[in-house]
Amino acid sequence: xxxxxxxxxxxxxxxxxxxxxxxxxxxxxxxxxxxxxxxxxxxxxxxxxxxxxxxxxxxxxxxxxxxxxxxxxxxxxxxxxxxxxxxxx
Numbered sequence: 001x002x003x004x005x006x007x008x009x010x011x012x013x014x015x016x017x018x019x020x021x022x023x024x025x026x027x028x029x030x031x032x033x034x035x036x037x038x039x040x041x042x043x044x045x046x047x048x049x050x051x052x053x054x055x056x057x058x059x060x061x062x063x064x065x066x067x068x069x070x071x072x073x074x075x076x077x078x079x080x081x082x083x084x085x086x087x088x089x
Contacts, residue, residue, distance in 0.1 A: 006031040006041045011082035013060055017053060017075055018043060018084055024050040029087055040081035047089045048072055 007028065010018065022028070026049075032042040053075075055062055061076045074085040 001030060002028050003031045003033065006033055007043060010041055010043055010084075011077040011080045013058060013077045013079070014043075014075060014082055014084045017055075021045055021050055021084075021086075026050055026086070037081050040083065042074075042083045042085055044071060045084070045086040047086065049086045 007018075025047075027046040028043060029046040030044045032040075032044070034040065035042065053062075055075060059077070059079070061078060062073070063076065064073045066072055068088060071085040072088050074083045076083045
């Protein structure tokens with residue numbers, strides 16, 4: 001399920017990454033709220049990230065999980081707990 005409220009209130013730091021992925025043809029597969037932590041949002045993309053970005057300089061974190069039970073990779077905003085994640089495709 002895609003909750004448009006989550007998309008609209010998604011981390012300002014992650015929004016440009018989300019918009020560039022959508023512009024490149026990726027799609028939102030699902031959104032989550034209060035998972036994995038209370039108060040966090042997750043926007044899960046349908047396909048692997050189209051671009052890799054060095055995000056440390058803007059205060060974000062990148063994790064390559066490669067866990068089919070969860071997702072392939074994620075960008076996390078440690079200030080909000082929000083995550084932009086991608087599935088395996």
